[in-house]
Amino acid sequence: MPAAPTAPDGILLVDKPQGITSHTAVSRARRALGTRKVGHAGTLDPMATGLLILGVGPSTRLLTHMVGLDKTYTATIALGAATTTDDAEGEVTTRADASQLSGDDLTTPIAALTGDIEQRPSAVSAIKVDGERAYARVRAGEEVELAARPVTVSRFEVLGFRPAASADRPAEVDVVVDCSSGTYIRALARDLGEALGVGGHLSALRRTRVGPFEVDGAPIADALPAEGAAELLVPPAAAAARILPVAQLDDERAANLMHGRRTPALEGERGIVAAIHGERLIGIARVSGSRLLPVTNFPVSAADPTV
Structure with missing residues (x-):
């Protein structure tokens, strides 16, 4: 068969x-x-x-070990209009003449939005307020003001600037952003527009990197x-090795972890590690003192020689 x-x-x-x-x-x-x-x-x-x-x-x-990885985005920010969602899908709430803006005007406010900052997420984010998503409350007609939270913007770089063609047209800024997980690029667009006094929103966004x-x-x-x-598909062991330090296991240590038992940790192994036997991911483990403790195990085959 x-x-x-x-x-x-x-x-x-x-x-x-x-x-x-x-x-x-x-x-x-x-x-x-x-x-x-x-x-x-x-x-x-x-x-x-x-x-x-x-x-x-x-x-x-x-996936739980990938959610918090830092990210890179390319984006276009429209300056001269603020929206209800801080992006192009929302309704415009205010307009201002951005025709006098130049690329040089961006330097100081972008510097202020770079580094370790306190950022107020967009009201239409997925953050929960009293158990309900903020965006759901906004859609129901509520006014939602989320508390600022710490994020890290390690790079906020201008790639191009297109001046507003007229008083009723937006200026556009192409940017690249490296940031910590939880950073809202639409909030950066909003805050840049506010700092320049003309309002701003995100008009295009592309995520190019996660960790x-x-x-x-x-x-x-x-x-x-x-x-x-x-x-x-990227094989489990290869994927895990890209996001975590690797503990390479011999047969004995692999068998111990497979069966939920702690096993000796080797010199240099510390923190949360990908426990790998040959080319197979045994699981995620944690080093505690001189021991390697299983955190999350992966399925094993009955044909595996270490079982």
Whole structure:
């Protein structure tokens, strides 16, 4: 009797196009891979494009270690109009003449928005207020003012500036931003416009990097092949080794962790590590003193010699 096909397992990098939700991208990955077990490590708004990290099968357990990775975005900021959502999908609330702005005017306010800053998230963010998403409260007609929170913007660099053609047209700024998880690029656009006294909003956004993972070469999310999609998966051990230090296990240590037992830690192993045996991810482990303790284990095959 032929062996049953192996269920897909790994990390899938996809490039989300504009106009679809991240959940739609997840649904298309499920269809292409023939499994319901697909999750994501952070969404993008429908307006945005770029890198989505999807976990497939047991590798969904890795996503919790990817959510907090730093990110890179390219964006376009429109100066001269503020909106209800701080992006182009919202209704314009104020307009101002931005025709006198030049690229030199951006230097000081951008510097003030770079580094370790306190940022007030957009009212239409997914942050929960008394158990309900902020955006849901806004849609219900409530006024929502979220508290500022610390974020790190390690790079906020102007790539190009297009002056406003007239008093009723916006100026446009193309930027690249490196930032910590939890940073809202639309809030940077809003705050830059406020600092310049003309209002601002995000008119385009693309995520190009999440931690060590780049969007370059990732397939378009709505064009995943019906056959061969599993070949696009980054194997669990390779993915884990890109985001965590590696503890390379011999047979004995692998068997201990597989069965939920602590095992000796080697010199140099510390913190949270990817526990790898050969080319297989045994699990995520934590070093405590001289011991390696299992945190999250991955499925093992009965044919594995260490079982």
